[in-house]
Amino acid sequence: MGENYIGLMSGTSIDGVDGVLVEFDGERMQVLAHAHRAFDPAQRAELLALNTPGDNELHRAALAANALARTYAQVVTELRKRVPGPVRAIAAHGQTVRHRPGQFDGIGYTLQLNAPALLAELTGIAVVADLRSRDVAAGGQGAPLVPAFHRARFGRDSEAVAVVNIGGISNLTLLPGDARPVRGFDCGPGNALMDLWCLRHRGLPYDDGGQWAAGGTVAPDLLAAALRDPYFALPPPKSTGRDDFHGAWLDGLLAERPGLHPQDVQATLCELTARVIADDLVRHLPATTVLLVCGGGALNRELMRRLQAALPGTPVQSSAERGLPPLQVEAAAFAWLGRACLHGRSGSLKEVTGAAGSRVLGALYPA
Structure with missing residues (x-):
């Protein structure tokens, strides 16, 4: 019996959210559904603005993260309408607004806006988030993870x-x-x-x-x-x-x-x-x-x-x-990374990111 996971991706294009519902059976995977929701102009403008320093950033970023979680939840709802049944977890990458690995203090940081606790509340499904910071902590770039x-x-x-x-x-x-x-x-x-x-x-x-x-x-x-x-x-x-x-x-x-x-x-x-x-x-x-x-x-x-x-x-x-349409690949990759996290398997490659070693990526917010 396979397990179903949802992967969500909102990338640096900042055009919206792609979500896929993926069935995994051993090493076999199949995308069962794909949904996309575009950001409305105000939401996209705010996410773009938060990529650069500005007034009252912490407050604005927190509210933008909540709004992003609501958009994620809408995509999840659409996917579950198309494919009813249990979902083991959602892997939600968040929206990158700063990416400075290795800089300033030797570790640096990567920052994704996200509200995974809110997403777990809205959907009733466990959420795997914060998929980059462990690799950065291990001296890596935190990217690319795919x-x-x-x-x-x-x-x-x-x-x-x-x-x-x-x-x-x-x-x-x-x-x-x-x-x-x-x-x-x-x-x-x-x-x-x-x-x-x-x-x-x-x-x-x-x-x-x-x-x-x-x-x-x-x-x-x-x-x-x-x-x-x-x-x-x-x-x-x-x-x-x-x-x-x-x-x-x-x-x-x-x-x-x-x-x-x-x-x-x-x-x-x-x-x-x-x-x-x-x-x-x-x-x-x-x-x-x-x-x-x-x-x-x-x-x-x-x-x-x-x-x-x-x-x-x-x-x-x-x-x-x-066999995998271009707008589904990254969301499917994050579903795969979420599954790796729940199974305690590494999702990173040290040869790619430059980290001290491969790491289990992500933090779990239970349903």
Whole structure:
């Protein structure tokens, strides 16, 4: 008899919550239902604002966490309508608003807004939360956490597979298919800068299918300047977020290059996202037989085209080609991590995060 878990994901794109209800039977897993709930404009604006210092942050963050828990609960309700029956636990990652591992005092921190006790009250289901801080405490980056799941779901013996999740930030998993360890790290910006620019100039939350970017021309000087950011030259393990790649970062580059057409800037940001992924893949796993793309970026046709152009010898495919649609992968990964926590199994890979060792991740809030 299998166990059902719910995984919830609200990522750095800050567009809403994806939830999946997953049945696990031994090592076999099947997504039984998927639900999405978009953030309303005020909620999204507040979550974005809390990524940078501001007035009365503690009060605002606490209320934003409560609101997020209510949104999570709505997604859980929708999933349970579709698939009635017992759920062992909900794994709720929270919304990252600061990510500074290893900095300041040698340990640093990663901070996700969440109200798991409230979520347990609202749903009557046990909640696994706080999935990153133990890895940070052990000297790791606390990110990315999905490579262990990618290995379990997409790994193949004797086949070098890479998986890139393109949310607000792009994170790459390298599955060499031999005796070498799995590796994974954040490449750099994914959708975050493109979404910001599209909202600023078109009033739209994202560039649907990359159509706006497709009509622009890459600005070589802007692209070269962006690629000189020190983050891209850092060796793994490494992780990043909106702390590093944000509107002020982009504005600083543009201030030195006035007069660029907004559509050309969008095309350049799309090329930047594709280029850093392709460069990292060629650098770290040149024998890759396929690159599987998940996250919202997989729905950006222009971005997928640019990725394929940058990797002419490597097929670039949606994760749906291997049985898991791109908007379900991260939520399924957190369901998998929640199950690992309840079973006392490690959910992290020290080779990925740089921690002193693999750790059981998460804190349990009983039903």
